[in-house]
Amino acid sequence: MRILHILNHTRRLNGHVHAAVDLACAQVRLGHEVYVASEGGDFDSLLKANGIGTFVVNHRRRIPSLVKALIRLNAHVRDLEFDIVHAHMMTSAVISYPICKVRGVPLITTVHNEFERSATLMGLGTRVIAVSDVVGASMKRRGVSASKLKVVLNGTIGSSRSEGRSEEPKPLRSPSILFVGGLHPRKGLPDLFHAFEAIHGAFPAAHLYVVGDGPYRETYKEMVATLECAEAVTFIGSVSDPYPYMVAADVFVLPSHADPAPLVLSEAREARCAVIGSAVDGIPQLLEHGEAGLLVPPRDPAALAGMLRHLLESPERIASWKQKSQLRIDRLTIERVAKETIEVYRSAMPHPKAVALAT
Structure with missing residues (x-):
């Protein structure tokens, strides 16, 4: 054809x-x-x-x-x-x-x-x-x-874009929380910042990494600078391949307000991340409706903070959700x-x- x-x-x-x-x-x-x-x-x-x-x-x-x-x-x-x-x-x-x-x-x-x-x-x-x-x-x-x-x-699994990519994990501080995506309002990053601020006092060793770029990068950096958790947030910027960050991360978070079927979830699951996603648009389907990743309501920083706390308080729980990320992954x-x-x-x-x- x-x-x-x-x-x-x-x-x-x-x-x-x-x-x-x-x-x-x-x-x-x-x-x-x-x-x-x-x-x-x-x-x-x-x-x-x-x-x-x-x-x-x-x-x-x-x-x-x-x-x-x-x-x-x-x-x-x-x-x-x-x-x-x-x-x-x-x-x-x-x-x-x-x-x-x-x-x-x-x-x-x-x-x-x-x-x-x-x-x-x-x-x-x-x-x-x-x-x-x-x-x-x-x-x-x-x-x-x-x-x-x-x-x-x-x-995305098995795509030509992934051929020859590095499997070497980036040196992230653990427990590490990772976001990968465009820096604009649809992705819900302010919700993640406020959720991380809410749990930072209980988990001072936790670190949030933001991979990606976009028109709101400076706005978001200024927002984070006003928070007590500012020293525990790192803006990586745009990278050619975020997979080494995913391989290294403990928890991957996608707090989108709208996202038809984000490819990044397929990649995060392939990297065996414990995944949290907002229950909006195609995200639940890509996470097997909560079986392969945890779901929270969109635009709800308190609910997201509660789910982060739920994972960070138990390394065994993080390990369990990393394993669950592989459920029916051949569909992706x-x-x-x-x-x-x-x-x-x-x-x-x-x-x-x-x-x-x-x-």
Whole structure:
């Protein structure tokens, strides 16, 4: 099958980029011919190393840029005769839709950021992939028919991004609490800061590490500076691979207010962390609804503090939840994601061609 993935860029900044890159590389390993159209970025060399063709399509939301993108993308779809076009963001879906309609190519869209109003436009796809059950239910409420909507839960284990990564744990102070993600309000970091402040007096040896960057970094550093626990909080900043921090951490915390299906939970579980996540969006599903990780209400620092206290008061309890993180972890492999996605593609194709490709 000849597949074209379209996304805004291939920089490390966004989870949807990681998901799309992982999927494209995994599809090559399954024997498909894969291309990526984007503005380019950090992962282009990885894509090329995995035999994936890349070309530039500018996604800037200006009429002249979009017209040029439409013309360029149409030429690629015409010349390479793709079987499937897979759009990963709203702009990609909008510019792909008329081309796919005219050329009779199925358009697949993946809803990565369901919390955005523009996610409704992902319903333009012949098939719409939701990255968790909660996202699927939300898209149904937005009017996407059940017949075109498919859920493919995110997973990262075994991805090409992880090849050759360091397994050496970072030297963290123990007991260590780790956050990995973008530094912006949706991730709920102030809740974690206040929860850590509440338990710091009882566990003065505990240390909180924040890995990631974003527009609120300085705001959050100023916030932490006013707390008594400030000396026990370290902002690591952006790193190319957070896995060595996860391997070293005692407890991984994701206090999000909204998170459709965060890849970081798959990675934290692979690293055998004891995990605490907020019970919102796709987080419960990625934590086996509380069997593979602990769940707390979102926007509730007191509840989060109580759960941190529950773990830190017993090293044996932390060890137990590290073991529980491995429950049904095989569901979080990128191979499973790739195979399920190929089945979605086949369901969208004209019947005779789909049968031919399946044989």
